[in-house]
Amino acid sequence: MAIAFAVGCPDIELLGITTVAGNVGLDKTTANALRVRDFLGARDVPVTPGSAVPLLRPAITAEHVHGADGLGGARLPPAASQPNSGHATDFMIDTVMAAPGEIALVAIGPLTNIALALRREPALATSVQDFVIMGGSTTRGNVTPAAEFNIAADPEAAAVVFAAGWRVTMVGLDVTLQATADTAVRTRLGVLGRLAEELLLPSLGRYVDSGLELTSDLPDPAVHDVVAVAHVAHPGLLGCSVARVEVEIAGRWTAGMTVTDFSTPPADCNALVATSIDVAGFWDSVLAAYAPLATV
8 A cells, every 4th residue: 555655646756665574574575566566557666675584583474464465355466577686775775875865765664674774884874865664653562562563573673773863754653553444435445446446445354453354343454554655745744743762672571662752852862753643634645646546
């Protein structure tokens, strides 16, 4: 859904997609990115695979949420092309450094690739136009009581990223859990033809923690990643506050927690943390981005 927004939104020029092990393994996330890209008619957008494992910890996955293949109920054709050669870190460094100050980097998975890229080229942190992540929380997590999945999947990488000297825009559970695809939203999506019938609605229908199909007695799914990408195109959708964010890596029960301090003096803050969302405006912008893709 996030890739579809980036492809369809006229305010975004999608320069590339990189993949990382996360909800499913790297082979599946890469195949899924290719399948979605091809389905959307965006075969000129390169897909470059990255890290298959976290920096230090065993991998965690989320097939119980997204299905064994990571696409939930969507059944897209196999990709018609191959991923780029090389590694995601090289692609990010080369692309950003070729146009310093012009490119927004949006991370909607674990931060392993970003951390490796920063270690190889620290100037990446001062060369992006903006850096936005879907991840973290100022309150409670969703994979553990303390940690959100994308941070918990590689806390060491997240710690590197938040300490890199740039301002991280953290679009976390505080706002993404409000962006739910309720019955009214799914009805609006339903008019989008093949896009809705083959990708959006089937994916949403399986996207619940229970692994069961969506019914009236189960919670409406939140479309976490789309919120982060929408923020790049429409910053006014989110209310944000500056803060200091540190990632817990040593705690037995709190590994991956994004410890957020809004009282830190602005000069010492390393993050812009999303705290509110215009839900109606968000869905209006999402539907507007999807509309041109309905006839692809």
